[in-house]
Amino acid sequence: MFQRHYAVRDGVLTALDAPLLVIHGGAGVEPGDLTKEEEQAARAALEAALRAGHAKLTAGGSSVDAVAATITVLEDAPQFNAGRGAVFTHDGVNELDTSIMDGANGKAGAAAGLHRVKNPILLARAIMDKSKHVMMVGDGAERFATEQGITLVDPVYFRTEKRWQQLQKALAEEAKAQASNTPLVLPGKAYFGTVGALALDAQGRLAAGTSTGGMTNKRYGRVGDSPIIGAGTWADARCAVSGTGWGEYYIRAAAAHEICARVRLSGYSISRAGEGVINKDIPKAGGDGGAIALDAQGVAAFPFNTGGMYRGWIGADGVPHVAIYKGDALPMPAY
Ligand code: ASP
Numbered sequence: 001m002f003q004r005h006y007a008v009r010d011g012v013l014t015a016l017d018a019p020l021l022v023i024h025g026g027a028g029v030e031p032g033d034l035t036k037e038e039e040q041a042a043r044a045a046l047e048a049a050l051r052a053g054h055a056k057l058t059a060g061g062s063s064v065d066a067v068a069a070t071i072t073v074l075e076d077a078p079q080f081n082a083g084r085g086a087v088f089t090h091d092g093v094n095e096l097d098t099s100i101m102d103g104a105n106g107k108a109g110a111a112a113g114l115h116r117v118k119n120p121i122l123l124a125r126a127i128m129d130k131s132k133h134v135m136m137v138g139d140g141a142e143r144f145a146t147e148q149g150i151t152l153v154d155p156v157y158f159r160t161e162k163r164w165q166q167l168q169k170a171l172a173e174e175a176k177a178q179a180s181n182t183p184l185v186l187p188g189k190a191y192f193g194t195v196g197a198l199a200l201d202a203q204g205r206l207a208a209g210t211s212t213g214g215m216t217n218k219r220y221g222r223v224g225d226s227p228i229i230g231a232g233t234w235a236d237a238r239c240a241v242s243g244t245g246w247g248e249y250y251i252r253a254a255a256a257h258e259i260c261a262r263v264r265l266s267g268y269s270i271s272r273a274g275e276g277v278i279n280k281d282i283p284k285a286g287g288d289g290g291a292i293a294l295d296a297q298g299v300a301a302f303p304f305n306t307g308g309m310y311r312g313w314i315g316a317d318g319v320p321h322v323a324i325y326k327g328d329a330l331p332m333p334a335y
Contacts (some may be wrong), residue, residue, distance in 0.1 A: 019057035020200045021066055022300045023049060025080045025310025026193035026212075026244045027290035031325050033192075033308075038079070043322050045077035046312045050320040053199060058318070063199035063207035064102050064125065071098075071121040071209050074195035078160050080310070081193030083119060086158050086213025088167040091220060094158035094213055097227040099135075100124040103206035103235030110135040110227040116152040117145050121211045124227075126150060134229065158213070166192075170217040192216075193310070194226055196233070196242025198294040206296055208235040208256070210242045225250035230257035238296045239263045239270065244309065245289010249282050259293055270294065271301035278303040302330070 025046055034042065053070030057063075075083025086094040098120035099110035109128025112135070117123050126148045127136055136144055145152060194212035201207075210233045212226040224247025225232035232243045234256035241256035250256075255277050262273035274293045282289065283305055290304025292311065302311050304326075311330065312322035323330045 019054070019066070019202055020294065020298045020300070020313065020315050021050060021053040021057065021070060022198045022292050022294050022302075022313045023053075023070060023074070023311065024194075024196045024242060024244055024290065024292045024302070025074060026195065027288070027304045027306040027309040028192045028244070029310060029324060030307035034324075039324065042079045042310060042324065045074065045079050046310060046322040047320040049073035049077070049195075049197070050312055050314040050322070051318070053197060054314045054318050054320075057199065057201055061201070062203075063104070063201040063205045064100065066199035066201065067100060067197045067207045067209040068121055068125050070197040070199075071195055071211050072119050074197075075119050075121060075211055079193065080195050081163075081213045082195040082211040084158050085160050085163060085193070087163050087192070087216040089214070089220070089222075090171075090217050092167065094155060094163075095218070096120045096158070096211070096213055097223060098124045098209070098211040099227045099229055099233040100128055100209040101207065101229060101233050101235040101240075102128065103208070103237055103240055106236065108134050108229045108233075110229060110233075111137065111141040112223045112227040113138040113221065114141060115155050116142055118151040118153045118157065121209055123148075123150050124209065124211075135227065137223075163213075163216070166216050174217065194244040196244060196292060198235070198240040198242055198292055198300075200240075200294060200296065200298055204296055206235045206237070206240040206294065208233050208240040208242050210244075212244075215247065224248070225255065230254045232256060234260050236260055236264070239273075239293065240295075241274075241291055241293045243278075243289065243291040245278075245282065245291075245304075245306075246287040249285050249287025250289065252285065253277060253281055253287075255282065255291065259291065263295060270299050271303070274301040274303040279305050
């Protein structure tokens, strides 16, 4: 049994005893976006994902095991922009990107431009564990998935009506902006629902993973930050990050690595480092979004600058805690 031992410092959850698992289901969800039923379904999926990762951790699994198990559940849930439920490209297809990193040894795996891999995070993990490479794309990545016995599906599996309608709306808005020669303002919903997980296992090892369909209406071959190690995902011995937001800005900022670099080199707390990159640097450059960050002491931070970010955590006691909108406080454990 793991000892339950938490503190809340400056409003930040601090779990002094592992295991701890922290997740996001994407920034860009604004109040009023979801019906009551949709909100309930999203909350239930976040809780199920947290429980799946927690089960790995309490069974002695590694932080990497927990991240992969958690993200698999979120990829299967149609509420999120990853796996089934991914957003559509400009050409009307689903194109998936993912990455995973093991903070204990610096290993990483990533894949981009996938059309048929049911659970992209499992391919990222196989690339990390079973190939000599860090990143594979498109057909080659899917060939490797086949060799590894990873489940491939008909691309129609990823399609949901809600995402299809989001694309139609984005196309109509784009056409309107072009016709009137006004600059197109990208709606927050363009990146609604990327998923990410960070885990701290009983041995104090951190891991991070991210999975996404990218941004609605993205052009052929566009790759965002989610599969880029250092941009959308990072884990080292003392810090792990998964981002969600306007990927081009996260790549330019090397956002996930930048947060952990500030922790390592400047001695910043995880929340100060996360605030600086996500809520200062990225908006200053013109981008937006959020991230989750976790350090090896079990301090978690959830910075975001949109109207909401699906987010949650689960500690040693196995009780999942989730929140969606900006005003929703994440309930802190009593201790
Ligand atoms: N960051 C992702 C991308 O740009 C989108 C997201 O976070 O939802 O591909």
